[in-house]
Amino acid sequence: MKSFGARRGRTISVVAMVLGATLVAGCTSSGSVGGSGGSGGSSGGSGSTGNAGALPSGKFSTVQAFDAQQISWGKCTSEPSDDPSADLSAFQCGTVDVPLDYTKPSGKYVSLALVKWPAADPATKVGSLLTNPGGPGASGVDFVEESKQEFDGALHAHYDIIGFDPRGLGRSDPIVCQNDKTQDALSEQDPPKDPTQRAAKAEQDSKNLAAACEKNSGDLLPYVGSNYVAQDMDLMRQVLGDKKLNYLGISYGTYIGSVYAEEFPANVGRMVLDGAVDPNADQLQANVQQQLGFEQSLEKFAGDCVTNYASSCPLSGTPTAAAQQLGHFIDGLQDHPLPTDDPNRPLDQTLGWTGVVIGLYGDVGSDWWKYLREALTKAMKNGDGSELLAGADQYDGRDQSGHYSTEQNGLIAVRCADFTTPTPSAAAVQSAYNQLKTGASILNSNLAPGDLAQPMCANWPFQTQQKPHVIKAQGSDTILVVGTTADPATPYQNAVNLANGFANARLLTRVGTGHAAFGSGNQCAQSAMEAYLVSGTLPPVGERCTA
Numbered sequence: 001m002k003s004f005g006a007r008r009g010r011t012i013s014v015v016a017m018v019l020g021a022t023l024v025a026g027c028t029s030s031g032s033v034g035g036s037g038g039s040g041g042s043s044g045g046s047g048s049t050g051n052a053g054a055l056p057s058g059k060f061s062t063v064q065a066f067d068a069q070q071i072s073w074g075k076c077t078s079e080p081s082d083d084p085s086a087d088l089s090a091f092q093c094g095t096v097d098v099p100l101d102y103t104k105p106s107g108k109y110v111s112l113a114l115v116k117w118p119a120a121d122p123a124t125k126v127g128s129l130l131t132n133p134g135g136p137g138a139s140g141v142d143f144v145e146e147s148k149q150e151f152d153g154a155l156h157a158h159y160d161i162i163g164f165d166p167r168g169l170g171r172s173d174p175i176v177c178q179n180d181k182t183q184d185a186l187s188e189q190d191p192p193k194d195p196t197q198r199a200a201k202a203e204q205d206s207k208n209l210a211a212a213c214e215k216n217s218g219d220l221l222p223y224v225g226s227n228y229v230a231q232d233m234d235l236m237r238q239v240l241g242d243k244k245l246n247y248l249g250i251s252y253g254t255y256i257g258s259v260y261a262e263e264f265p266a267n268v269g270r271m272v273l274d275g276a277v278d279p280n281a282d283q284l285q286a287n288v289q290q291q292l293g294f295e296q297s298l299e300k301f302a303g304d305c306v307t308n309y310a311s312s313c314p315l316s317g318t319p320t321a322a323a324q325q326l327g328h329f330i331d332g333l334q335d336h337p338l339p340t341d342d343p344n345r346p347l348d349q350t351l352g353w354t355g356v357v358i359g360l361y362g363d364v365g366s367d368w369w370k371y372l373r374e375a376l377t378k379a380m381k382n383g384d385g386s387e388l389l390a391g392a393d394q395y396d397g398r399d400q401s402g403h404y405s406t407e408q409n410g411l412i413a414v415r416c417a418d419f420t421t422p423t424p425s426a427a428a429v430q431s432a433y434n435q436l437k438t439g440a441s442i443l444n445s446n447l448a449p450g451d452l453a454q455p456m457c458a459n460w461p462f463q464t465q466q467k468p469h470v471i472k473a474q475g476s477d478t479i480l481v482v483g484t485t486a487d488p489a490t491p492y493q494n495a496v497n498l499a500n501g502f503a504n505a506r507l508l509t510r511v512g513t514g515h516a517a518f519g520s521g522n523q524c525a526q527s528a529m530e531a532y533l534v535s536g537t538l539p540p541v542g543e544r545c546t547a
Contacts, residue, residue: 055100055108055173055219063105067238071096073116080142091145092116096239098167098232100223108219112232113171115141117151117161127269128240129159129533130233132166134251134275136226136414137397137407139163139170150519154530162240166256167232168217168224168413174406175220175413177213183404187396190334190349195448202451206459213409214461222462224410225417230260234267244269244477246533250516251275251490254481255418258498261473268476270533275516276481276495280470283456284424288432288440293488295440297360299323300486300513304364305373313373314380327442329380330356338385347385347392353443355388358395360488363514366521416457417464429453470501479505480532480539482525486513509544522547 060066073092080086093115100108119125133143144151144163151161165172178186186205191198213221233256237245246269249257254273261268278286303319315322330352337346347355355375362368375387397405415421424432433449457463473479479502483495492509499507510517510525517525524545531537 055110057108058106059097060099060109061106063099063102063235066097066099066105066109066235069096069239071114071239076115076145080139080145083146086145088145090117090148092118093141096164096236098235100220102228102231110167110173110220110223112167112236113141113165114236115144115163117144117148117156119160120157124158125160126158126534127160127242127246128162128237129155129246129248130162130164130236130240131248132164132250132253132256134249134253135169135407135411136166136252136418137169137405137410138252139165139405141165141170147519154534158534159246160240162236164236166224166229166410166414168220169406169410173220175213175224175409176216177209177409180398180402180404182212183396183398183408184345184402187354187392187398188345188348188351193334193446195450198448199450199454202454203459206454209412210459210461213413218461221413224413225464226256226259226414227263227417229256230263233260234264237267242269245271247271248518248529248533249273250518252277254490254498255279257479258471258473259418261476261479261502262471265473265476268473268479270477270480270536272480272482272529272533273498274482274518274529275487275490276483276498277490278494278497280468280497280501281494282468283419283421284428284432284452288435289491289493290489291436291440291443293486293491294357294360295443296486297488297513298326298356298442300364301360301362301369301372302326304369309373312377314377323442326356326376327445329376331445333385338379338383340384340389341386342389345389347379347389351392352379352385352388354395355385355391358391361515363512363520366514368514412456412460413462416460416462418466419456420464420467421455421457423455423458424453471498472501472503474503476502476504478538480508480529481505482508482510482517482529484510484512484514484517484520487515488513489515506538506541508539509542511544511546517545 071094073094076088076091076093079088095111095113097109097111099105100110131143132140140163144161155161167173168175191201233245244267245260245264247257247260249272254275255277257271257273258279261271299319302315302322305313305315306317306319306322315325317325331349333347333352334349337348340347356372359368359372359375371387371391375391378384378387397407429449429452432452433447436444436447481495481499483492485492495507499505508525508528510520510522512520512522514520518529522545524547528539528543528545
């Protein structure tokens with residue numbers, strides 16, 4: 001099963017913040033690595049491919065004409081690449097068309113890929129539950145098809161479960177940038193050790209990516225981002241026949257939900273936002289807090305490994321010493337890469353850290369921590385980097401044929417469309433550097449202040465002018481915000497801030513480690529989310545779920 005939610009950008013010391021991205025499509029605390037990752041496949045009837053220059057036009061004359069569409073649901077014929085044996089017989093696939101530019105509805109339009117798992121009992125059905133698994137860049141179609149177990153029960157009994165690929169992503173007329181070989185080079189090439197050379201390479205890589213995306217998808221790039229996705233979601237709500245939008249957003253999907261609530265507060269129904277992104281956060285500080293969270297997860301994993309799996313754990317000593325041992329080994333791959341089952345792709349430092357970080361989305365007893373123990377054992381004791389490479393490929397969206405999904409391309413485009421990233425001041429850079437060297441030194445062993453100085457969107461051609469701000473969504477129904485106390489990808493304080501900012505919200509706390517509560521195995525949190533979505537019953541004020 002592929003895992004979803006938010007991912008962090010790779011450690012600054014490893015890739016020198018080539019894009020400066022802090023979140024990419026990622027993981028919940030359940031999930032597993034089963035060979036190379038990626039979602040390059042397609043579900044039957046689920047959208048077109050190619051760049052925006054090939055987008056059709058002239059089919060619709062008004063926005064109201066889009067609202068009047070009827071979705072032709074049909075058989076889903078292509079399994080997700082992460083689960084080629086998936087049984088898709090229960091699902092239906094289709095598309096819905098949305099204007100490229102809502103101010104010009106008679107112009108070009110985009111076909112969004114959708115999947116539906118029809119409600120189990122039409123007699124108890126209350127409507128559709130739209131979902132988004134985060135990223136930005138993760139496929140909502142894959143999410144539903146691969147998360148059947150998590151939706152089964154009360155949610156499926158009362159809702160048609162709907163997944164969609166947002167515009168420019170997945171199978172919804174995706175952004176096209178660099179070819180697979182170029183992406184391989186970016187993912188697999190360790191940055192220079194010299195900070196000046198590293199900064200120069202990061203700058204050039206950033207410019208090359210921006211130029212490639214603009215060349216291949218320039219017509220589409222100005223029309224991606226959560227403001228457009230929110231409008232698309234309201235259009236989908238009307239086409240699906242729902243009076244209000246019932247929505248489950250995970251990780252970056254919480255930001256999409258927040259923007260929807262800001263733009264369409266009167267149309268918000270039962271909305272659950274799990275693993276929150278703070279819309280008012282400073283982006284450099286958000287990246288710092290995320291890395292501090294991952295360092296803490298690294299130490300917790302190392303402690304669990306040496307304490308509870310001493311006979312098989314490749315680490316030793318105290319939890320702190322074990323975590324340092326792990327970091328020293330991965331850093332050493334820059335000079336001494338390990339062979340893998342692909343003779344052309346040794347495991348270097350960049351791929352090694354990527355394979356470790358994906359495992360840190362888990363919690364005690366999760367498949368992710370089991371994967372990481374086994375992958376590290378194979379690497380550290382047997383000199384075989386194959387399993388860590390498989391984890392890195394899943395993180396990067398690379399399938400076994402070497403094809404990349406749209407996740408990495410979509411990440412930078414959406415993030416720059418959503419958040420202003422000004423050049424940080426020298427004082428802000430120094431403060432961030434000090435925090436990381438003090439609280440996340442293992443993940444940032446080679447960090448230099450200059451690695452923090454370039455903003456994520458410095459070379460991106462289409463950037464938002466909107467400033468980070470508190471979203472109030474005045475007039476909406478109650479929004480249930482869920483936060484996990486030791487979530488490394490979306491720190492708990494994000495959920496506190498988001499809930500406090502809304503005019504009408506309730507905060508539910510999951511006590512534990514790992515990213516997001518949905519699918520984590522925490523029955524208290526799962527039941528509380530289901531109770532609100534199904535019957536509108538909110539958890540008590542201050543509810544904390546320990547199991």
